Amino acid sequence: MSENMSEKQRPETDPEAVEEHRDIYGEDGAIRASFLSHIGxxxxxxxxxALRADVADLHQSELGDLLEALLPEQRQALVSLMGSDFDFTALTEVDDTIxxxxxxxxxxxxxxQAVQELDSDDxxxxLEDLPIEDQDEILAQLPFTERVRLRRSLDYPEETAGRRMQTEFVAVPPFWTVGQTIDYMRDENELPESFSQIFVIDPTxxxxxxxxxDRILRTKRPVKxxxxxxxxxHAIPATMDQEEAAQVFEQYDLLSAAVVDESERLVGVLTIDDVVDVIQQEAEEDLLRMGGVGDEELSDRVLTTSRLRIPWLFVNLGTAFLSASVISLFDGTIEHMVALAVLMPIVASMGGNAATQTMTVTVRALATRDLDIYNAGRIIRREASVGFINGFIFAVLIGIIAGFWFSDFQLGGIIAAAMIINMMAAALAGILIPLCLDKAGADPAIASAVFVTMVTDVVGFFAFLSLAAWWFNLW
Amino acid sequence: MSENMSEKQRPETDPEAVEEHRDIYGEDGAIRASFLSHIGxxxxxxxxxALRADVADLHQSELGDLLEALLPEQRQALVSLMGSDFDFTALTEVDDTIxxxxxxxxxxxxxxQAVQELDSDDxxxxLEDLPIEDQDEILAQLPFTERVRLRRSLDYPEETAGRRMQTEFVAVPPFWTVGQTIDYMRDENELPESFSQIFVIDPTxxxxxxxxxDRILRTKRPVKxxxxxxxxxHAIPATMDQEEAAQVFEQYDLLSAAVVDESERLVGVLTIDDVVDVIQQEAEEDLLRMGGVGDEELSDRVLTTSRLRIPWLFVNLGTAFLSASVISLFDGTIEHMVALAVLMPIVASMGGNAATQTMTVTVRALATRDLDIYNAGRIIRREASVGFINGFIFAVLIGIIAGFWFSDFQLGGIIAAAMIINMMAAALAGILIPLCLDKAGADPAIASAVFVTMVTDVVGFFAFLSLAAWWFNLW
Known part of the structure; x- marks a missing residue:
């Protein structure tokens, strides 16, 4: 899409401008300091x-990167100085906050004014993040057709295909010939910026x-x-979730797909470039959720960031106190044998790591739909076996090290036994917790980690301390 | 690409077949049990x-899903029963192991025989995963042009644009007219399966x-x-890493791009559908690496999986013993005050969580190039502030709870102070460790977690225990 557009904007690209233009990024992929201070x-x-000479030529994503690298007051000054030469599509390339x-x-x-120049999806x-009153005021100033189109897109819920679609497309009746279609495209001025397929519609x-x-180009003119x-x-219902639509694109390697309303009428087209953004976003979401951060952006302010992270820390506080209360059951035991306090975090930490490994694989497999009822049983058995094998290997290692450290091989045996128990628990928690959350309709990426580490901490401390209390008879 | 292809394979798709075909997936997105047992x-x-009737019509990705759902011996039987009716592109849609x-x-x-029917990229x-001798034997049986093309792709290193490119493309000289070009495409039988742009080349x-x-279709025939x-x-050098090529596609919203050799000669074309796979793979790699698992697949066997996970567990063993040795510095202190052993995991665990949050945001920002020298200073200050604020909030909370629990508000004050220290350490470790690893040329996704939790464990235990030892004068 953009190649065509950039060509339109720069009918006579001279080689020097291209050279200079490629130059805005330094070796590290960031905007060059010299270019930035020049613009500043x-x-x-x-x-x-000077600004027009340097900025008007940039690709929308380059202008977006430039905006992100500038200071907030510089950004606003740049936009107002450039006036109508400012390429508003650049705003689709920057952080929400910016x-x-x-x-x-x-x-x-x-x-x-600016919005009229854009493709409807941009x-x-x-518009979608603006307050409703501002949206209404802006839409009221647009020509009728555009207002209706944008209103329709905005009326679909957030994160649906209807919100992401482009309402400009080429559609012809089935009885036209290839020749008629080509002539129509040669004469029509109101075609979309770029397109890779033509839709065929009935009179309704x-x-x-x-x-x-390419099919049209290969076919003789008289063919219908x-x-x-x-x-x-693979027509996409306008109300379909964007993530689901992205999966259809991925599964069938589509470049673009028709978006239809509830009565199967063509309302827009969804293109692969928007879908690539959705795929990126969804992958990012999973990663951030597993790390215990929500829809956070790098440009968020301190208080926003702090507030967004508190819920997860709060849940962790609960599980940490749960582990602490398990330990406190054995305070007499620890008083008699301080080595237990020294060694107990090892059991919990190894279990936590093993569980995180299993959980990561499980969450990812669920997200990509690689894990389903046909292989769940096999995968659970595999994880339990891996847990047992790795548990055994590290149990022996830790047992020997602990035995030498405290010159007490009975203690080494106890920690080894606790390790095997906790690694098995870790494997099962790592796969069963995400699976159950998924079955229950919750997002396994968001909640798995907290339950999984709760299991490995509680089982780790309890197994180690209770085995020690029983073996050495210290209650 | 596939739409065109599926059309070719099914010139007369009757509506019933389509219905049945859509039906192979159940509500949960997995292949229906009834379909699977029918095929079995x-x-x-x-x-x-019966197999031909049900399987020959499937899209390559549907056939891929079916293969993954079958038992290993069923897969081989299916391929050999279908013979030349088996769509080999389906093999590009399944796990490496399968x-x-x-x-x-x-x-x-x-x-x-099968490879000759495929696009060169498929x-x-x-071929690329086969042993060299098998590759040679297979290539020797191909016609000359195809052998040369595939050999050239295979000679480029793994994970480069040259490996992923398709060597079939349409190229015309600049002096041809639009009309000549359209006529050429109408008459030429050896065109690629599908394409969205035409390249222009000189005689060399x-x-x-x-x-x-779309540009060609809008232009009158006599135009050159x-x-x-x-x-x-945005021509892509054949030796460019596929991840870098994917970034070019993403930045400039490309649908396809020319791949050129070292003397700028056109050797192939890279298409967005291959790039989407690369984007998915890279996002997945980051997630798996942060979870401490490498290039693992769901179909790997127990021993492979176990072996792949051991290195990370081994590193964690080292850091766990380091934390344990920090605790052992204070064994006298713990002996006098067992409450310290009960509470110390809370300080470490909260720090670990806060650090994971910061680290996740940092690793992701580095991967998407959103974090660079222009905002690093600001982000470090922001993270330190967030660490201080959240540290303070949870310090007060934990201090009060611990104070009531052990009826000792001096102990509550000590744990609160330790919390603030560890949350600040967590914030700094969470951002500085990935940044330094990135600067040093290491992949921050792979190694950050282990160093970060080492810092929060060591600082957490040391701050809490040493403050307590000093305040209560227990050495």
């Missing part, structure tokens, strides 16, 4: 000509098929579209 | 006709530009290609 100086001098800062600093009529991306806008552009079209087996 | 029975009966099992069970001449995907095969298909082509600013 131009902003400070309010040198609009986009909000920039958009909120602009008057609504300027946003309305316009929606910028109901979707009947699609043709890839209905003869070369294929059935659109 | 057909395999057992060696009922080739692909290896299936391919190794096939005679080399059958593989050679063929390379299947050097790349001079590209045209998107050089007038509508755009410069290919």
């Amino acid at each position: 100086a131009a902003i400070a001098d309010r040198d609009v000509l 986009r909000a800062q920039i958009v909120e600093s602009m008057p609504n009529d300027q946003i309305a 316009a929606v991306y910028i 806008f109901r979707l009947v098929g699609a043709v890839n552009l 579209i209905e003869e070369v079209m294929h059935e659109t087996r | 029975a057909a395999i057992a009966d060696r009922d080739v006709l 692909r290896a099992q299936i391919v190794e069970s096939m005679p080399n001449d059958q593989i050679a 063929a390379v995907y299947i 095969f050097r790349l001079v530009g590209a045209v998107n298909l 290609i050089e007038e509508v082509m755009h410069e290919t600013r």
Whole structure:
């Protein structure tokens, strides 16, 4: 999509500009300090000509990176200095927080002006985070067709295909010939910026098929579209969750797909570039959730970040006190044998690590749908076996080290036995907890870690201290 | 790509077949048990006709899912029963281990036969994991052009653009007209399965530009290609790492890109569907590495899995004994005050969690290049502040609970002070350790967790126990 667009914006790209342009990134992939200070100086001098020369040529994602590297006040100054030369698609490439800062600093009529230049999916991306009143005021200033289109997209729930779709597309009736279709595209000025397939619709806008552009180019002019079209087996309902839509794209290697409303009427097109963003986002979400952070962004402020992280720490506080109370059951035992206090974190920590390994594999397999009822039994058996084998290996190791350290091989035997028990518990917790959360409809990425480490801490401390209390008869 | 292909394979898709076909997945996204047992029975009966009816129509990814759901011996039976009706592209959709099992069970001449039907990128995907002798034997049975093409791809190192590229593409000289180009495509039978742009080359095969298909369709026949082509600013060197190539695709929203050799000659094309796989793989790698598991697959056997996980457990063993030796410095103190042994895991665990939060955000920001020299200072300050604020909040909470529990508010004050210290250490370790690893050229996802929890354990135990020893004068 962008290649075509960048070409439009730069009809006469001279080689030098390209060279300079490639140069904005340094070796480390970050924007060069020299380029940044150059832009900073131009902003400070309010040198609009210099800014236009350097910034108007940038690709939207490069401009986005530049905005992120600037200071907040520089960002707003750059946007207002560039005026209508500012490429608003760049705002789809920056952090939510930065986009909000920039958009909120602009008057609504300027946003309305800017939004008209954008593809509908980019316009929606910028509008959707604004307060409803601002959205209404901006939409009121748009021409009728555009207002209706954007309103329809915005009316679909967040994170659905309807929100992400582009409402500009090419659609022709099935009885047209390839020649007619090509002539139409040559004469029509209101085509989308770029497209890779043409949809085929009946008079009521109901979707009947699609043709890839290469198919059209290979076919003689008199052939009818209905003869070369294929059935659109993967039309996406507008209310489908974007993650589900991304899975359809991935499974069937689609480049674009028709989006249809509840009566199967074509309302838009979802393209692979938006889907790639969704895939990235979802992978990122899983990673962040497993690390105990939610929808946090690097540009969030201290208090926001702090607040977002507290719930998880709070839950951990509960499980930490639970472990502490397990230990306190054995305070008499520890008083008689302080070595137990020294060694007990080893049992818990090794169990925690083994469980995290199993849990990570399980959560990922659930996310990619690689784990299902056909292999769950086999995988559970495999994890239990791995837990036993690795438990045994490390039990022997730790037993020997602890035995030498405290010159007490009975103690070494006790810690070895506790290790085997905890590693088995770790393996089972690591797979069963995410599986059960998934079955119960919860997101295994978000809640597994806390339950899993709770199990390995409690089992680890209890197994080690109770075995020791029983063996040495210390209660 | 696939849409076009599936259409070719099924020129007359009747609606019933489509219905049945959509039906192979159940509500939970896994293959229906009824479908699976039906296929299982057909395999057992060696009922080739039934298999063809049910399997030949499946999309490559559906057939891949089916293969994964079958038992190993069923997979091989299915492939051999289907013979030349088996869609070999399905092998690009299954686990490495399963692909290896299936391919190794096939005679080399059958593989050679199958590989000829595939796009070059799929063929390379299947060939690259075979032993060199088998590769040579298979290549020797292919026609000259195909042998040369596949050999060239295989000669590029693993995980480069050259390995992933498709060597089939459409290229025309710049002086051709749009009309000539369309006529060429209508008459030429040896075009790739599907494509979304045409490359423009000089007589020595050097790349001079590209045209998107929609551009050609919008342009009148007499216009010269050089007038509508755009410069290919994002040509990918064949030796570029696939992850880097994926970043170029993502940054510039490309659908396909030319792959060039060291003298800028066009050798292939990289398409977004391959890149989506790379993006998925890389996101998965980060997640698995942070969880302490390497390139593990769900289909790996017990001993492989066990062996892959041992190194990380081994490193954790070292850090666990380090923490234990910190505790052992204070064995006299603990003997006098067992409450310390009960409470100390709380300090370490809360620090570990806070550090994991910071580390997760940092590792992800480094992977997506959102963290660079321009914001590192600001992010470090932000994390330290968050650490202090959350440290303070939980210090007060834990201090009060511990004070009531042991009826000792001096002890509550000690644990509160230790908490603040450890939460600050956690914040700094969580950001500085991944940053330093990244600067040193190591993968922060793989090694951060172990160093970070080492810091929070050691600092947590030491701060709490030494403060208590000093305050209560217990050495």
